[in-house]
Amino acid sequence: MFYLDQWFEDTPFTRQLLDYDLSHLLDTLTGLHPVTYFEKGSVVVFLPLEGLGEGRVRTIEHKIIVGDEADLGRYTSARVTGTLRDAQTHSPLTGATVQIINTTHVATTDIDGRFSFRLPVGEHRIKVSFIGYEDLYRDLYLYSDGEIELDLFDDIVLLEGVTVSARRSGGSVGGTRMSMISMDSKAIRELPVSFGEGDIIRSFTLMPGVQAVGEFGSGFNVRGGSTDQNLILLEGMPLFNSSHLFGLTSVVNSDMVSEVDMIKAGIPAKFGERVSSVMNIKMSEQDLDQQQINGGVGLLNSRLQVKSPIYKDHVSVALSGRSSYSNWFLENMPDNDLMNSEADFYDLAGVINIKPSDRQFFSVFGYQSEDNFMMAAQSQYNYKSQIGSLEWSGWLAENLRTNLTVGFSNYFYQVEENLSTNFGNAYRLNSNIRYQSAKWNFNYYPTDVHSLEMGVNSISYRINPGHIEPSHQDSYIVPNKIDQENAAEFAVYVSDNINISPQWDIEVGLRYSFYQMFGPSKVFKYEPDQPRSPLTITDSIVYQDRESVARYHGAEPRLSLRYGWDEFSSLKFSYNRIHQYINLLSNTSVMNPSDIWKLSDTYVKPLRSDQFALGYFKNFAQNNIETSLEVYYKNLQNVVEYKNGAQLLMNENIETDLLNARGYNYGAELSIEKLSGRLTGWFSYTFSLSRYRTSGEHPEMQINRNEYFPSNHEQPHNLVLNANYNLSRRWRINSTFVYSTGRPTTLPEFAYEFDNNQIIYFSDRNKYRMPDYHRLDVAITWDQNLKKKRSWKGSWTLSIVNLYARKNAYSIFYQKDTPSNQNDFRHFSLYKMYIIGVPLPTLTYNFSF
C-alpha cells in the first residue's frame, strides 16, 4: 500500500479498521479524505484528488455507468433513478441525502429508498450520506436514462473516534416531505432506554409535536390530536392498541423493526384513515443468507429474535418473541393484594421473505400480542392483537413498480369483574374489532421531471361494541349484546412528484375516499329539534344484512412544496385533508385498552381535518447539526365529544351520549439536533393549543355553554432535552429531560346535600390543569466487544427512570372519605395518582450473535 503520511495527518487510526475487509476499508478512507486509489494486483496506490480532477482516477468497481455509451452525444441530459438500501438487511433507507458534488442537485430518499435526478450527460460524482452509515462516494457516467442501486454500510468507525448517531430526522433540508421523523433499528437502539430497552412508541414521544399520554396510558398525541387519530401501521396493517400493560411499554419489539417513519403533516395521498399522523413500522427485510440471533434479558421481560435463511438467497425467516415474567414476582410478594395480582404480556412476530428474483419480492408477516392485568383479584383485563399480512412487490416494467398488500388486524378486549366477595355483580365483558385491508400501489416514472404514485385501498371493518354476561352462577347481571357494526371504506389516490428545478419541488396528490356502513343494524329515530335521549326516541329502522345504513365520501387533496436556497437550507409548505371514519370512544380520565372503537354512522359523522404546515430547515456543520422551525394549523370538523357522565359501555343508544364538536389545533415546533460526534442529542420545544367547541341548541347538547374549551390532550408547552455522550468506545451515557404543561382536567368545585345524599358539583369541562410534568431519565451502556468478526456481541444497560423522584400526576380524582381525625373530618378528598414516584432502576443485558 503506497501513500504519503501527510495525506492522513491528524487522523488517529483505530485497531478496529483492521476488522474491515479491504474494499470496505478503502471506501471508508476515500470517503473521508481527498484521496483516491487504484489497485494493481495486490498493490494499492493512494493518490490525492487535488490536481487529478474529480473522478479521473478510480477503480472500475466504483464507476457507475448509466445508459449505453453509444448514446453519447444523443442527449444533453438524462434522468438517473436510484434505490438506496442497507447493505446488510437490504431494507430501503428513507431520508438519506443523495448529492451530486459541486452542483445544487440534492435529493432525499423516499419511503421506498428511492431518489431521482435530471442531470447533464457526462461524468458526475455522487455522495450519499445517512446518519449511522458510512458516506458513500461513486463516480457516475451518465449517457441516457437509467436506474441504479446503491448500498450503504453501517458500523461506521470514523478515524477521529467513535461516532454514534442519535436518530435520523426526515425534517431535513431535502425533499418535499416535512414534519417527518424517521428512525431505523440502529437509531432506535441508540435512543433513551426505558426499562432497559429501546421502545419505539416511547421514543417518538420525545420528538417535537408528539406527546405521551403519561407514564401509564396507551398511545400518544400528535399536534393536539387524540390517540385514535394516529394510524400505526405494522407491515401495512393498523395496530388498534400500541401498548403493553396499559402503556408501560409498546407492543412492538424493536429488535424486529428495520425502520419507522412518522409523518405529522403533508401526509402522502397513499395514506388516509386517520387525521393526525401515520406511523409506518417496517419489520426486517433481512439479508436472505445471513443467520443472526439477538435478544435481551431484562428485569421485567426478555426477548429473543432469530433470523435464518431457509433457501439460500431466496427464502429466509425471522422470528421474534418477548415475554414478561412479572407474575412470578407478584406471586412471591409478601402482600395479599400483590399475591392476588397479575400483570403479564407477550408478543410474537414472524416474517418469511421470499425473493424469487431480483425484481420480485414476497413477504408473509404474522403477529400476536396479549396482555393480562389483574389487581388484587378484582377486575381482570385481557387484551389481544393479531395481525397478518401478505406483501408482493415487484417491477412490472422498467419504470413501473407495484406493491400489493393484503392482510387483517384484529383486536380483542375482555374485562372480567369477578368480585370474590360479591358474586352478584360478577360479569364478563367482551368487545372486538376486525379489520381487513387490501392495498395496491403503483409507482410510475414516466418522464424525467416527475414520478407518479397511484393506487387503491379497500378496507372492511367489523366491530363488536360489547357483549356482557354473568361470570358467576350467583351473578344478577343480565346477558346483553350490542349490535355489531359493519362498514367498508374504499379509496383511490394519485400523487405526482415534480422536480421543477434544483430549487423547487412540488408534490400534488388527491385521495378520494368512500365509506358505507352496512346492516344488519337498528337505527333509532329521535324527536326533531330535541336533544337525543332514550326519552325522545320516536321510532327505529331495522336494516337487513348488507343493506346500506349510512354513506359518506369526500376528496382529500394533498400538496407539498419545497424551495431550497442551497443544500443546507430550505422552506417547505404542506396541506392535507383527511377523513376519518373510525373513532375511539373514551370517557375515562386516561386512555385505556377498554375504550370502544366506533364507526361513523347515521349520527356520528366522519371526522375531517385540514392541516396547513410551514417549516424552515437549516443545517450547519456539514449537516451534522440540523435545525428546524415548523408552524401548523389544523381545522377539525365532527370531533366526537361526550355528554357529562356519558355511558359508553353497553349503551345501545350511544348516540344519545355523544356530541358533535368542532375545533382547531395550532402550534410551533423548534428543533435543534446534533447528529454526530462524541456528544449527540437534541433539544426541542413545542407550543401547541387544541380547542374544541360544541354548537348544540339545548343545554344537554352543550359543553361549557358552547364556548371553546381545551381538549383532554392539550399541553401548551413541551420541552425535551436529550444528550448522548460516548465516554469511551465501550461506555456511553444517555440522559433525557422532559417538561410539559399539565393536562387539562375537570375537578370538583362544590359539595352540597340533596335528599340526604352528598353531591359534588364539577367545574366546567377541563377548566383546571394537572401539575406540570417533568422527569429526568439516565442510562449507561457498556458494550462487551465491538469487533466485527466476533460473533457474540453483548451489552449491559443500566437505566434509571425518574432520577429525581418526581411524583408526576397521572390522574387527579375525588373519592368519598369516611370522616375521621386523620382527614380533618372530610367527606370527600381529591387524590393525585402517580405511577413512578421513585427513581426506578432497570438492568438489561442485550446480545446478538
Added chain:
Amino acid sequence: MKLFIKHSKYLLLLAVASTIASSCTEVYDGHTKLSEEVLVVRALLTNQDEPQKVVLQNTTGFGQELQQQPVRFAFVYVENQDGEKFTFSEQEPGVYVNEEIQAEENQQYTLRIELRSGHVYQSLPQELNPVSPLESVYGFYDSKLTDIPDNMGEPIPTYMEGVEVFTDLNTDDQFSNLIRFQPEILYQYRERIHFELCTLFVPHDHDYCTIYSADDPPILHCRTKRPLKGDVNLVDPEFESVVGDLYQHSLGFVPKEKKHIPLSFNGSIDARILLTNKLGLTDEAYSFYRAMKEQLAADNALFDPVATQLEGNITCITEPGKIVLGLFEVSGSEKQSFVLNKEPPVPGDIEFNEIPDLSFLPEHRCFLETVPEFWVLQ
C-alpha cells in the same frame, strides 16, 4: 459480572418491588376553589294532601367540612299556568312551606325565588306526571353483602340475610316508567325497659315508673323508619330485569338483623312494614336523578368515566350564567304500605300484604305501656 449474577435474584426482586411500590396516590390540595357560594334548591311539589316544601341552602367549597348553610329570608312562590301564586313561608331556617297547594294534572307550575341579595331564580315550567298505585309487592329470601360500619365507622363488608323486595312494572310505556321510589321500612317493636329508661319517658311524673318491679318492667311500643336503599331508587330500563312484559324492579333489601334499630337484647320486632312512595317524574327530573345515581355509584376508579354533572331546571334570571344547583320537581305521588307476613321472615314463605298507608307516621316514636294507634297486629 459474577457479582451481579450471584446477587441477581435479589436485584430482580428489588426492582419489581420498587416498581410496584412506587405507584401510589396521595391527597392533592393544588386545585382552586371558588370563593362564591352557590344556591342549592330542593323543591318537591306533589299531588298529596300534605305540606309542600322548598329547601334553600348554600354549597360548601369542595374539601371543606360539609355544613348545612340555610338561605334565609327569601321570597319563594309557585305560580301555575293560570297565574295563581302560592307563597311559601319560612318555617325553619331555609325551609319554606305551603300547606294549600296540591299539584294537579294538566297544570304547569313554575318556581320563583327572590333572594335578599337581589338575585331572582326561576325554574322551567313543570307538569305533573301522574302515577298509578303498585299492584303488588313481593320478595325473596336472600343473603347480601352489605357494608356495616364497625366501631370506628369503617365500613366492613358483611353478609346479611334478609328479604329482597320487588315490584312489577309494565315495560310498554316509557313515559309511565319515568319513576323513582322512596321506599322505607317501618319497624314496629316492643321491649321491656329498666327503671332509669322508664323515667326518661315520663320526666314529669317521677312516681310513674316506681309501680313497676324489676321482674315486671314496663313495655315500650316503638316505631322507627329506615330508608330501604341509601341512594336513588330509579326505574332504569338499562338495568332492570325483564320478565315477560314486566320489569322486575327492586325496591330494596330488608335485613333480618335488628342491629340497625335501637332495640335492646330483650326486645322483639312485631312487624316490618314497607312504606312505598312512587313518584312520577318529568324528563328533567328523571335526567337529574339518573345523573345523581351515577354520581353516587361512581367509585372513581382509574378507568371509570369522567365526572357526572347534575344539571337542574332552575336558572338565575337576573344574572344569566350564574350557577344555581338543585331541582324543582313536580311529581305525581302514590303512597302505599305493605306488611311482611312473618316475623322474623322465613325463607320460602315471604309475602307482603297491603295495609292502610302509614307513611304519615313520624320517623321515630315510642309509647310507654300504651299500644299506639295504627299498631299493626300480625
